[in-house]
Amino acid sequence: MSGSEPVSAKRGTEDNPETVGDKIGSLLKELLIVVVGALIIAFLIRTFLGQMFLIPSGSMEHTLNVNDRIAVQKVTHFKRGDVVVFKDPDNWLGDEPQAPQRGPLGKALEFIGVLPNTSNEYLVKRVIGMPGDHVKCCDNQGRITVNGQPLNEQSYLYSSDGRQSKPSDQPFDVIVPRDRLWVMGDHRDDSADSRCHLTDQSVDGGSPMSAFVPEDDVVGPVFAIVAPFDRARWIHIPDTFAQVPAPKDPAPAQAVVNSHNDPCG
Numbered sequence: 001m002s003g004s005e006p007v008s009a010k011r012g013t014e015d016n017p018e019t020v021g022d023k024i025g026s027l028l029k030e031l032l033i034v035v036v037g038a039l040i041i042a043f044l045i046r047t048f049l050g051q052m053f054l055i056p057s058g059s060m061e062h063t064l065n066v067n068d069r070i071a072v073q074k075v076t077h078f079k080r081g082d083v084v085v086f087k088d089p090d091n092w093l094g095d096e097p098q099a100p101q102r103g104p105l106g107k108a109l110e111f112i113g114v115l116p117n118t119s120n121e122y123l124v125k126r127v128i129g130m131p132g133d134h135v136k137c138c139d140n141q142g143r144i145t146v147n148g149q150p151l152n153e154q155s156y157l158y159s160s161d162g163r164q165s166k167p168s169d170q171p172f173d174v175i176v177p178r179d180r181l182w183v184m185g186d187h188r189d190d191s192a193d194s195r196c197h198l199t200d201q202s203v204d205g206g207s208p209m210s211a212f213v214p215e216d217d218v219v220g221p222v223f224a225i226v227a228p229f230d231r232a233r234w235i236h237i238p239d240t241f242a243q244v245p246a247p248k249d250p251a252p253a254q255a256v257v258n259s260h261n262d263p264c265g
Helices: 020-049 104-112 239-243
Strands: 050-054 069-073 083-087 122-129 134-137 172-175 180-184 218-227 256-259
Touching (some): 122 134
Antiparallel strands (some): 050 069, 122 180, 172 256
8 A cells, every 4th residue: 555664563562462471581581681790790899899708717706706708808908907818828727627618509609709708718817017017026015016116906806704815925026028918816815827837837938938928818908797787897907007107127038037936726
C-alpha cells in the first residue's frame, strides 16, 4: 500500500506480549551483569587499593582481636606507629598450627577480595622502628625508646583485669638496617615479633637480619576494623610516635645489634 511501512514484530508489543519467562530471563541477565561487574570492581580494589584480612591470633590484642576482619590499604606508604600486614619474612611462623582453609568457592571469593584473606603466610604487627631508627629497651622507667625518645604505649598495649603488659620483658638495642622494619605486637607477652628473631639464622645469609621485616614484604597499613560490627572502627597512629625524632644517621646496610636477647619461649 502506497506510503505505508512494514510493521516489525517486537517482544512486548500488543501483538507479541512479553512472557513471564522473557521477564525472568531479562532480570537474570541484568543481575548477572551486576554481579560480574561487582566482582570485577572488588578484584580491582583488592589488587590496587586495599584488601581484607582475618586476624588469626592474639598477638595484637586488644587493638586487633582474634577473628576481627581488617581492611588494609595499598595506596599509601606506612609510617612509624602504623599497624601493618606483611608476608612472613623468614619463617617466623615456623610450625604454628595452620588456619582452616576455605573450599573452592570461598577461595575464589577470597581471591577477588569479597572475603577476607585467611592465608597462613601473613602476619600483622606495629611498626616501632623505621630504617635507621635506634630502638632500645628499656630506659630506667621501663619504656622502649626510639632515637632516644621514650614511647608512651599505654593507649595500645594489652591489658587485662586492670593490669597492662610491660613494653618488653626482653632487653634489646638495635639500629634498623636499610629497607627494613622493627615490628612488635601490642600483646607483648603473646607476640613472636622482631625481639624473638635476633638469634635466628636468616635464609638470605647471616643473623640477625631475620629480626627485621623487609619493606617490600609489607602489604600495607591497617586502616579499619570492618567486622564484627561492634568492633568496627578506624585505626590511627598513636600520638606518641609524633614525638619521635628522625634518626641521626642514614640507615646502615646491615643491622646493628648492640645486645642479643634469648629467643622467645
